[in-house]
Amino acid sequence: NAGVMQNPRHLVRRRGQEARLRCSPMKGHSHVYWYRQLPEEGLKFMVYLQKENIIDESGMPKERFSAEFPKEGPSILRIQQVVRGDSAAYFCASSPGVSGGRDSPLHFGNGTRLTVT
C-alpha cells in the first residue's frame, strides 16, 4: 500500500537548466497538490490538480513554472531556466475525490530537494 511517491529525492541543476519533479499519488487518490518549502519557512501552496485539469494554480510563479497531471502517469512539476532562488524542497500531497477531500487528511510524499548551483 504505497504512499505518495516522489522522485527524485534530490536534484541538482545548474542555473538555466530545467528541473522536472514527479509525483505519483496514493492509490485511489485523484487530487494532487504541490507545495514548496524554503528553509525555516512553512509550506507554501503552489498548485492543485486533478487528472488532466489544473484546478487552482494561484500559488505558482507566473513564469518558468508549470504543472500537469496527465490521464496516465505521474504529476509533473516543471521548472524551466532554474535560478538559485528556486532551491527548496518541493512536496507533493494527494487526497481522495471531492466527497472525501475535506474529511480526509492530506497525504504527503517525502519531497524532492532541488539545489540550483
Added chain:
Amino acid sequence: KQEVTQIPAALSVPEGENLVLNCSFTDSAIYNLQWFRQDPGKGLTSLLLIQSSQREQTSGRLNASLDKSSGRSTLYIAASQPGDSATYLCAVDVGGFKTIFGAGTRLFVKA
C-alpha cells in the same frame, strides 16, 4: 488573507515532560485544521485532523484542540520522548482545496 502562526518557533524539553504547542489563525472560516509532524529530510506525517465542527481529537499521547471562534489550536503531547523530536506543523483548510501552513515548531526532547 489567512495567516497561520505557530508559537514557540523552537522548544527544548527534558524527557517525560508534558508540553503544549500553539497555533493561531486569522480567519475563523476554516473547514478543518490538521497537525503534521516533519522529520529532517522527510515528508509530512499527518497526526490529527479536526473538523471545523469538532473541539478536539486524540491519538495516543497526542491531543489537539480547536477553538474556531478565537482562531486557536493547541497540540498537547503527554510524557514526551526523544522520538518525539521533530518539527510540528499546523495547517488550516480554507476551502478551494487550499491548505495554509504555519512555519512550524521545532521540538527537541532531551533524554
